[in-house]
Amino acid sequence: FGTVKRLLIQIQCNPPQNNTYYNFNYLDTMLQDFLDATDGHSRIISYCTQPNWLFKQNKPHIYPDNATFTDWGYQTGTELVDDTMHALGDYYGRLVAWYTRGGFIDEYGRKHTSNYDYNWDYTEIFNEVESEHSMNVEFYTRAYDAVIQGIRRHTNNYDMKYVGMALAYHNEFDWYRYFLNHSNHAPDIPLDMISYHFYAGANSRTDPTAWESFFSQLDGFTFEVEQIEEIRKILSPQTRTTIDELGIILPDDNTPGAPQFPMVYWNAAAALYAYAWARISRQGIDVVGHSQLVGYPELPDLQLQPQFPSVALLNWTTGEGTAKYWTSKLLIETVDIGNDQAVVTETTDLQGQNIFSQAFIGKNGRRWVLIINKRYGNIDVFLPGCTGGRMQIINEASGFGPATEVTLELSRITLSAFAVAVIHMPPDNRN
Numbered sequence: 001f002g003t004v005k006r007l008l009i010q011i012q013c014n015p016p017q018n019n020t021y022y023n024f025n026y027l028d029t030m031l032q033d034f035l036d037a038t039d040g041h042s043r044i045i046s047y048c049t050q051p052n053w054l055f056k057q058n059k060p061h062i063y064p065d066n067a068t069f070t071d072w073g074y075q076t077g078t079e080l081v082d083d084t085m086h087a088l089g090d091y092y093g094r095l096v097a098w099y100t101r102g103g104f105i106d107e108y109g110r111k112h113t114s115n116y117d118y119n120w121d122y123t124e125i126f127n128e129v130e131s132e133h134s135m136n137v138e139f140y141t142r143a144y145d146a147v148i149q150g151i152r153r154h155t156n157n158y159d160m161k162y163v164g165m166a167l168a169y170h171n172e173f174d175w176y177r178y179f180l181n182h183s184n185h186a187p188d189i190p191l192d193m194i195s196y197h198f199y200a201g202a203n204s205r206t207d208p209t210a211w212e213s214f215f216s217q218l219d220g221f222t223f224e225v226e227q228i229e230e231i232r233k234i235l236s237p238q239t240r241t242t243i244d245e246l247g248i249i250l251p252d253d254n255t256p257g258a259p260q261f262p263m264v265y266w267n268a269a270a271a272l273y274a275y276a277w278a279r280i281s282r283q284g285i286d287v288v289g290h291s292q293l294v295g296y297p298e299l300p301d302l303q304l305q306p307q308f309p310s311v312a313l314l315n316w317t318t319g320e321g322t323a324k325y326w327t328s329k330l331l332i333e334t335v336d337i338g339n340d341q342a343v344v345t346e347t348t349d350l351q352g353q354n355i356f357s358q359a360f361i362g363k364n365g366r367r368w369v370l371i372i373n374k375r376y377g378n379i380d381v382f383l384p385g386c387t388g389g390r391m392q393i394i395n396e397a398s399g400f401g402p403a404t405e406v407t408l409e410l411s412r413i414t415l416s417a418f419a420v421a422v423i424h425m426p427p428d429n430r431n
Contacts, residue, residue, distance in 0.1 A: 020106045024098060024114070026067065031099065035118045043120040044163055044244065047095055048127030052076050054088055055133065068303045075132045085142055089150020096123065097154040104154055122161045123151065124195060124244070128168035137178045140165075144179075145186040161192040163242065168197055170221075176228055180235040191236050196228070197245035197291070200272060205250045205310075206259055208376040208417065211268040214248060215275055215356075215374045222279050229283055241284075245291035246276055250310040256298040261310060264376070264396050267418035269310070270323035271372050274420045277331060278358045278370055282342065290324060320400035327394050327420050330403050334392075334422050339363050354379055355415070367425040373415040381413045388426040395419035 035043070052061050055077025064071055080088060094104040094112075100120075103113040125147050129135040135143070144164050152158060165179055178184055180191060200217045204210035225243075232239055248269050252258040277288050295312035298305060309316065313325045321329070345359040356372040369386075373379050387410060392403035395416045408423070415421060 020108065020110070022094075022098075022106065022112055028114075032116075035099075035120070042122075044122040044124050044242070045120045046124035046127060046163075046166075047092070048124070048166070049075060049132065050088065050126070051091065054080055054082070054091065056081055066303070070305050070307065078134050085146035086150075088143060089146040089148075089153065091150070092125075092147045093150035093152070093154030096151045096157075096160075100157065101155050122163050122193060124163035124166060127166045128197065129166065130169055130172070137175045138184075141179055141184055145189045148189055149186070162190060163193045163195050163244075164191065165194045165196060166244070167195075170224055173227060173231060176231045177235070180232055180239060182236065191239045193240040193242055193286070194232070195242045195244045198243060198247075198276070199245070199291070200248045202248070202250060205252055205261055208262065208264050208268065211265065211418070212375055214268060214272045218272060218276050218279065221276075222283070225280060225283055225285065229285075240286045242287035242289060243276075243280060243285060244287065244289040246273065246288055247291040247311045248272060249308060253308050253310050254306040256306060258297070258306070260297065263399070264417055265310065266323040267394070267396055267420075268376075270327035270394060271374065271418040271420050273324055274327050274331065274370065275356055275372050275374070278342075278356065278372075290328060315400050318400070321402075322400060323394050323398070323420075326398065326402050330392060330394060330420070330422060334368065335360075336362050336366075340366075340368075345369070355381060357381075365428055367428065369423040369425065371413070371415065371421045371423065373417065373419045376417045378417070379415050381415060382411055383413060383423060384411055385428075386413070386423055386425055387411055390424040391421055392424075393419055393421040 052074060056079045057077050061074065061076050063074065082088065090107070094106065097104040098112070098114045099116045099118050102115050102117060103111060105111055125144050126132065126135075126140070129140045144162075148162055151160060165175065167175060176194075180194070182191065185191070198218070198221045200214040202210040202213060229241075232241065250261060250265075273288075273290065280288055290313055292308065292311045293313050294316065295308040295310065296304060296306070296316035297309045299316070313322060313328075314320065315322060340360045340362040343359050343361055345357050347355065347357050349355050352374075354373070354375050356374060357369060359367065359369045361367055369383065371381060371383075386408050389408050390405060391408055391413065392405050393415075394403045395418075397416070398404050403422070413421065413423070
């Protein structure tokens, strides 16, 4: 969708014969920073938007020269110039070779040298494909196969794993039935992982009571996840799943001059993410990812148009983490994946209208409880046996900082609006 030029690999359309114009200047430094900073971690890289010169055009699309300008109309065309999709595969093969094999040979036999030898675990193929170029599932499945074949041609890398689909819309079960059927793919094409997205919304940008609806929207999505999982387990049980865009888009988010939402919004968004993680992980989903790292309102001094400020993980002025960021960090540092076991957790709020709670038991008697306030208001929670334990809490008072930590002196805990708390229970001396 809308992307500023500095995030693109710019290739001139319709170049003179026997010449090509690959230009990685805008992207190299940024991607280098990311790959260097995440060295040793599992990474998914996605160059999601195909250059529109691969598609038949009534007239050439002129990209804005301003490197900070967002072009929302770039994804034009629905038919590829090369219906065999060989050129599509070659484009992505050369792109990946630039960063992982030191460069590539272009269409005219010229060598382009980068000297990069990076590696990453997964390449995600395209994004929200029902919108970008209006792909149907048959077209996308062919394109997915062609991109993998192209990457293999230009890199000889058969160890790379791939993420497919990246769907934007909901209840598209026929997509899953077709794509996850291995017989619809070329031989030796892996179905390592699929992805799809969820965004909550609200009828107000500035009224926090409207944000209480985020949680019921997520409840509806979990039912959809359950149905997708039934299809996956039948057709391709070894395929993993990442819900790699999960967030909220408030009304008028990309409208210049839209009113700024109050600070407690970050807590509502953080609470939704924690709730989604707990609910969706119960269904065996491998990864629940945020959308997005950086968003911002209109910033005239930087000549930047609005870019989904309500979806940001970081403060666009200072770079500090929002409550969304700190909640993610808290969960990552708390959860012992593979050892912590979720257990049945009962509360007097039987319908879960006000709070959500989930208890975990880990190694060596470790016990902890995740508690989320789903309301714009204070709620008192009684947790028997927590006295002497430790609470880490992210709320409006913690602002753009990490969780506040306190030792619990009472079994009564007051959670402010949309607070997320992790309670580390004291040792159980009965054993």
